[in-house]
Amino acid sequence: xxxxxxxxxxxxxxxxxxxxxxxxxxxxxxxxxxxxxxxxxxxxxxxxxxxxxxxxxxxxxxxxxxxxxxxxxxxxxxxxxxxxxxxxxxxxxxxxxxxxxxxxxxxxxxxxxxxxxxxxxxxxxxxxxxxxxxxxxxxxxxxxxxxxxxxxxxxxxxxxxxxxxxxxxxxxxxxxxxxxxxxxxxxxxxxxxxxxxxxxxxxxxxxxxxxxxxxxxxxxxxxxxxxxxxxxxxxxxxxxxxxxxxxxxxxxxxxxxxxxxxxxxxxxxxxxxxxxxxxxxxxxxxxxxxxxxxx
Amino acid sequence: xxxxxxxxxxxxxxxxxxxxxxxxxxxxxxxxxxxxxxxxxxxxxxxxxxxxxxxxxxxxxxxxxxxxxxxxxxxxxxxxxxxxxxxxxxxxxxxxxxxxxxxxxxxxxxxxxxxxxxxxxxxxxxxxxxxxxxxxxxxxxxxxxxxxxxxxxxxxxxxxxxxxxxxxxxxxxxxxxxxxxxxxxxxxxxxxxxxxxxxxxxxxxxxxxxxxxxxxxxxxxxxxxxxxxxxxxxxxxxxxxxxxxxxxxxxxxxxxxxxxxxxxxxxxxxxxxxxxxxxxxxxxxxxxxxxx
Numbered sequence: 001x002x003x004x005x006x007x008x009x010x011x012x013x014x015x016x017x018x019x020x021x022x023x024x025x026x027x028x029x030x031x032x033x034x035x036x037x038x039x040x041x042x043x044x045x046x047x048x049x050x051x052x053x054x055x056x057x058x059x060x061x062x063x064x065x066x067x068x069x070x071x072x073x074x075x076x077x078x079x080x081x082x083x084x085x086x087x088x089x090x091x092x093x094x095x096x097x098x099x100x101x102x103x104x105x106x107x108x109x110x111x112x113x114x115x116x117x118x119x120x121x122x123x124x125x126x127x128x129x130x131x132x133x134x135x136x137x138x139x140x141x142x143x144x145x146x147x148x149x150x151x152x153x154x155x156x157x158x159x160x161x162x163x164x165x166x167x168x169x170x171x172x173x174x175x176x177x178x179x180x181x182x183x184x185x186x187x188x189x190x191x192x193x194x195x196x197x198x199x200x201x202x203x204x205x206x207x208x209x210x211x212x213x214x215x216x217x218x219x220x221x222x223x224x225x226x227x228x229x230x231x232x233x234x235x236x237x238x239x240x241x242x243x244x245x246x247x248x249x250x251x252x253x254x255x256x257x258x259x260x261x262x263x264x265x266x267x268x269x270x271x272x273x274x275x276x277x278x279x280x281x282x283x284x285x286x287x288x289x290x291x292x293x294x295x
Numbered sequence: 296x297x298x299x300x301x302x303x304x305x306x307x308x309x310x311x312x313x314x315x316x317x318x319x320x321x322x323x324x325x326x327x328x329x330x331x332x333x334x335x336x337x338x339x340x341x342x343x344x345x346x347x348x349x350x351x352x353x354x355x356x357x358x359x360x361x362x363x364x365x366x367x368x369x370x371x372x373x374x375x376x377x378x379x380x381x382x383x384x385x386x387x388x389x390x391x392x393x394x395x396x397x398x399x400x401x402x403x404x405x406x407x408x409x410x411x412x413x414x415x416x417x418x419x420x421x422x423x424x425x426x427x428x429x430x431x432x433x434x435x436x437x438x439x440x441x442x443x444x445x446x447x448x449x450x451x452x453x454x455x456x457x458x459x460x461x462x463x464x465x466x467x468x469x470x471x472x473x474x475x476x477x478x479x480x481x482x483x484x485x486x487x488x489x490x491x492x493x494x495x496x497x498x499x500x501x502x503x504x505x506x507x508x509x510x511x512x513x514x515x516x517x518x519x520x521x522x523x524x525x526x527x528x529x530x531x532x533x534x535x536x537x538x539x540x541x542x543x544x545x546x547x548x549x550x551x552x553x554x555x556x557x558x559x560x561x562x563x564x565x566x567x568x569x570x571x572x573x574x575x576x577x578x579x580x581x582x583x584x585x586x587x
Contacts (some may be wrong), residue, residue: 023494030387031398038401041462044427045416059424060433110311115306123314130321132575136523136544137568140551140560141324141331147338164320171313196305225409227526228544232552243411247530250418260425263415270412278407282400285407289467290474 042271049073049265056261072261076269079249079262081238083269089155089234090242094223096159101170101219102212104158104163109174109208110200115203131168135161139232146233153239158230162223170215173291177211178204214288217281223275328561336558349562358538359563362546365449365539370521373457378514380461381468386498388469389476399473403466410463414530419457421445421531446535453540456527464520468513476502491537508581515578519571544568 044063048056051071055062077083117123142161143152151157189199207214207287230241240248246266250258278285323387331350334342353359384402388395406527420426429441444455444558479502487497503510525544528534534549541549547567551560 026392027387031394034384034387035398035401038405038462041416041420042404042433044420048419057425060430061425061427063427063430104313104316107309108492111306111309115309116303117306118303123310126314126317129325130317132522133321133325134519134571137547137564137571138321138324139327140547140557140564141327142320143326143551144325144331144557160320163316167313167317168389169413180374183580196309200309204393213385225411227409227411227529228548231529240510243409243415246415247411250530258422258425260419260422263419267412267416271408274407274409275404278404279400286470289470 023176045264045267047272049261049268050224051261053261056264057257057259061260072259072265073269075259075262076265080245081240085238086240086242086245089239090224091137092155093162093230093241094220096155097162097166097223098216098219100159100163101166101215104167105174105215106205106208107210108171109198109211111206112171112175113178113181114204127168127171130164135165136228139229141279143232152233153236155239158233158241159223161229161233162219162226165226166215166219166222169218172217173211173288174208176210176291180237181207210284210287213281214284217277217284218288220277224270224273247272251260323517328564331558331561332565334558336561337555338557342558345558349559350566352559353562353566358541358546361539362541365377365453365541366522366524366543369453369457369524370518372453373460373521374514374518376457376461377465377468377517378510380494381465381513382472382510383494384465384469385472385482386502389473399466399469402469405463406466406470410526411530413459413463416529417455417462417527418531419444421455421459431582446532446540449536450538452532456531456540459531460524460527464517468517471509471513472506475506477504508584512578512581515574515581519574519578522569522571522574543570 047063047065048061049072050068050070051062051065051072052067052073053071055066056072111117146152146157146161149157151160185203185207186199189203194202225243227243227247230244231247234240234244237245237248246263249266250263327358331342332348333344335345335348336342384398388399420428423429423441423443426444427583428444429438432438433441445452448475483505484497487501492500523544524542525548528540528542528545529548532540534545538546538549543563544567547560547563550556550563554560
C-alpha cells in the first residue's frame with residue numbers, strides 16, 4: 001500500500017493540481033455567492049435598525065437606509081421597562097447559568113473521571129435520562145414545581161432551568177477532559193501528600209481550561225438564546241429576557257402597528273454578543289459541537 | 296482497602312451536587328409529569344384522578360392529530376435540504392484554504408444566534424407590506440402583488456419558515472460533515488484519483504460511504520430538533536391559520552399554560568417524550584456503532 005502510494009503519488013498530485021486549476025474559479029465564485037446569501041439577512045437587519053423612524057415604517061420598504069439614525073435604538077432603550085432592564089435579565093440569567101453549570105460539572109466530571117463510584121451504572125442511567133428527555137416535554141411539571149418554590153419570574157429559576165438543559169452535555173465534556181489528564185501528574189502530587197481537592201485545583205482545573213471554556217461558552221449561548229422556557233417561567237414584564245420582550249413587541253408597540261425599526265434594533269443587539277463570542281472562541285465552539293453531537 | 300473505600304466515598308461526594316440537581320430538576324419532574332398525566336390538574340381545583348383518560352382524550356382530539364401530523368410534515372420537508380445542503384457545503388469547503396475557512400465561518404454564524412431572534416428577523420423579511428422578500432420578488436418581476444407569507448395558508452407559512460430555518464441551521468450539519476470528510480484518509484482519495492476517478496465518482500464511491508455514519512447521526516439529531524420545533528412557529532405564525540401550524544410542542548404549551556389544563560398538557564408531553572425517545576435510542580445505538 002505504502003509502496004503503491006510512493007510510486008503513484010506524484011502522478012496523483014499532478015492530476016489533482018490540474019483539476020484544481022479548472023475548478024478553482026468556480027469554487028471561489030460559489031464560496032463568495034454563498035457568503036453573500038448567508039450574510040445578507042444579518043446585514044439587512046442591521047441596516048434596517050439604522051433607518052430613521054419614518055423610513056423604518058415605510059411600505060414598500062427601502063433596501064438601504066437613506067440616512068443613518070439611531071432613533072430605533074433610542075425607542076428600544078426606553079421601551080416599557082427599558083432595554084437596560086432586559087439586558088440585565090438576559091445577562092444575569094446567563095451568568096448564573098454559567099456559574100451553576102461549572103460549579104456542578106467540574107467536581108462531578110473529576111469524580112466520574114478519577115474515582116471508583118458505587119452504583120455507577122445506576123448513576124449513568126439517571127444521567128442518560130436527563131439526556132434523552134427533551135426539556136420542552138418537562139416544562140409542565142417544572143412550571144408547577146417552580147411556582148411552588150417561588151422560582152417563577154426569578155432569574156435564578158430560569159438559570160436553574162438552563163443549567164438543567166446544559167448539564168448532561170457539560171458533564172460529558174468535563175469528564176472526558178479530566179480522563180485525558182495523565183495519571184503520572186497526579187501520582188507525584190499524591191506522593192507529596194496533596195488532598196483530592198488540592199489535586200483538583202492545582203492539576204485538573206488548569207489542564208481542563210479548554211473544556212471549562214467550552215462548557216461556559218455553550219451555557220452562555222443556550223441561556224442567552226433560550227425562548228420557550230423563559231416564555232413559560234417569566235410571565236411578568238419586568239422579568240422578561242431580551243428574546244421575550246422582542247417577541248412581545250412584534251405585536252404591541254407605541255407606533256400602533258409593529259415598530260419594525262425597533263424590532264431589528266433588538267435583533268441586532270441580541271445577535272452581537274453571540275457572534276462576538278463565537279468569533280473569539282470558534283475553536284472551542286467547533287470542538288464542543290463535534291464531541292457533543294457524537295456523544 | 297481503607298484507601299479504596301474512602302476513594303469511593305470521595306468520588307461520590309464530588310458527584311453528589313450534580314446528581315442531586317438532576318434528581319430534583321429532571322427525574323422528579325419526570326415522575327411528577329407521569330402522575331399529572333393521570334389526573335385532571337388545574338391550578339384552581341384540586342387534582343382529580345382520571346387514569347388513562349387524558350391519553351384517551353388525546354386520541355379523539357382533532358387538534359392533537361393536526362399538530363402531530365404537521366410536525367411530522369415539517370420534519371420530513373426540512374430534513375432533506377438541511378442534510379443534502381449541509382453536505383454539499385461541506386464538500387465545497389472541507390479543504391483548508393482561507394476563502395473556504397471564511398465561508399465556513401460565515402455559514403455557521405446563524406447557528407450561534409438565537410432561534411427566537413432569527414425568527415423575528417425573518418418575521419420582518421417575510422412581512423407582507425414591510426418585508427424585503429416581497430419587495431425584492433416584485434422588483435424582480437417574480438410576483439405582481441405582495442404575497443401573504445405567514446399565518447394565512449399553512450403550506451405557504453411552512454415554506455417560509457423552512458427557508459428561515461435552513462438559513463439558521465444549515466451550518467450545523469456542514470461543520471460536522473467537514474470534520475468527517477477531513478478524516479477520510481488521503482491515501483484512499485489519492486489512490487482513486489490515480490485510477491482516474493472523477494471528483495463526483497470519488498464523492499459517491501469513497502467519501503460518502505466513509506462519512507455515512509456521521510450523515511445518519513446528523514440526520515437524527517436534526518430530525519429530533521425539528522420534531523421539537525416551537526420558537527419559529529410561535530413567533531412567525533402564532534400557530535395560525537386555525538392552529539394548523541401549531542406544532543406538537545406548541546400544542547403542549549397551549550394546553551399547559553394559556554389553558555392551564557396541566558394534566559392534559561402532561562399527557563401530551565409524555566407522548567412527545569416517547570416519540571423523541573424512539574429517535575434518541577436509534578441515535579445512541581448509532582453512536583455506539585460509530586465508536587466501534
